[in-house]
Amino acid sequence: MEAALEQARAAAARGEVPVGAVVVDPVRRVILAAAGNRTEADHDPTAHAEILAIRQAASLIGNPRLTGLDLWVTLEPCAMCAQAISFARIRRLYYGAADPKGGGVDHGARVFAHPTCHHRPEIFAGIGETAAADLLKVFFKSLR
């Protein structure tokens, strides 16, 4: 999660919402992909940290399905990212801060909770929550 937090800090430094994500191979214990939010820099509404990390990892292994790989992200994924995580067949999702307003895992659309959801990762919430939430608080305070 420290690597994901580092990506979140880098995103904040670019003026992006500070969220970071990494895709990890839990067997080889290596980080395959790492990204922070880039929606403003890339003029891309889909450029959330999770989407970018998943796309990087899938490109690296040459397969749209990241079977057996884990995703670590500093904030509860939104519905877009949750559905992408499902399509990517992510094994475990570890997330930091809960997001009652924008989250789509344990809030809002609850993407994995529907019987039509084909793949649901194991979910571990609240990992490094305080550091992740503090980054977001500082960022949004600076906007006011």
Place this chain on the structure above:
Amino acid sequence: MEAALEQARAAAARGEVPVGAVVVDPVRRVILAAAGNRTEADHDPTAHAEILAIRQAASLIGNPRLTGLDLWVTLEPCAMCAQAISFARIRRLYYGAADPKGGGVDHGARVFAHPTCHHRPEIFAGIGETAAADLLKVFFKSLR
């Protein structure tokens, strides 16, 4: 919708699930971006037609928000694409065939139905439905 169907046919010819999408400027009456599914070709689980068309259009106008633009897609968007449509501030969503198994607009996660959803486009369903559904039927029959 004919341009979206053309993208869907091209996707089928590449061996992809035949779904196509276009982003339209309704005032200038021009197509800004067009794409078909490319998840297999690009090794990218997020490469749905809608995501690709939205990313193309946002890159073209240099803004992650496609305010005032419309999206036409041959199939009901999934939760990932629906949330991306919301983030992109799409004005109107026109879709062809309903997707009770994979849809995230009028089925499953119903992304736009939650009070936490910040932007909900106007939705017009069933446009060119038969042609879109026929393409999908032929494609999935050919897989058996």
